[in-house]
Amino acid sequence: MAKEPTTNFPEQSAQSAMQVQNWLREMMEQNLNQTRSVLDGLLTTASKAVAGIDQQATEIRGRTMSLAQETLSNTFDFAHKLVHARQMSDLLNLQSEFFSRQAQVVAAQSKEVGESTLRGVHEAGRTASQGIETPRRGSQAA
Numbered sequence: 001m002a003k004e005p006t007t008n009f010p011e012q013s014a015q016s017a018m019q020v021q022n023w024l025r026e027m028m029e030q031n032l033n034q035t036r037s038v039l040d041g042l043l044t045t046a047s048k049a050v051a052g053i054d055q056q057a058t059e060i061r062g063r064t065m066s067l068a069q070e071t072l073s074n075t076f077d078f079a080h081k082l083v084h085a086r087q088m089s090d091l092l093n094l095q096s097e098f099f100s101r102q103a104q105v106v107a108a109q110s111k112e113v114g115e116s117t118l119r120g121v122h123e124a125g126r127t128a129s130q131g132i133e134t135p136r137r138g139s140q141a142a
Contacts, residue, residue: 048127056120067109
């Protein structure tokens with residue numbers, strides 16, 4: 001009967017268990033780093049989006065105040081001309097001129113606000129897509 005080589009089974013099991021533990025630790029560390037990278041990118045993207053919204057709000061507020069000032073100026077101009085009107089036809093012409101002028105001002109301001117909003121939406125979309133791609137590239141490299 002030939003002697004089989006004796007193996008230290010408990011020692012081999014312990015070594016295997018340590019290797020598995022080390023591998024699991026490395027995987028967990030890699031996953032944590034990737035998750036942190038993605039979340040940092042998400043926060044950066046959210047911050048840029050909020051900054052863009054703040055910029056949009058500031059621009060819209062400025063345009064709204066400009067519209068209010070121009071409307072008020074047109075109203076007082078109309079009132080001053082109205083005081084000096086002598087005939088009913090003058091009143092009708094002044095009123096028509098006033099409404100036409102107001103409509104032009106509102107239309108121009110609405111167009112500008114619409115264009116500004118559209119630019120903001122495009123910028124927010126670009127920021128969001130860049131924010132998504134950056135962490136994705138970082139996590140693939142890790």
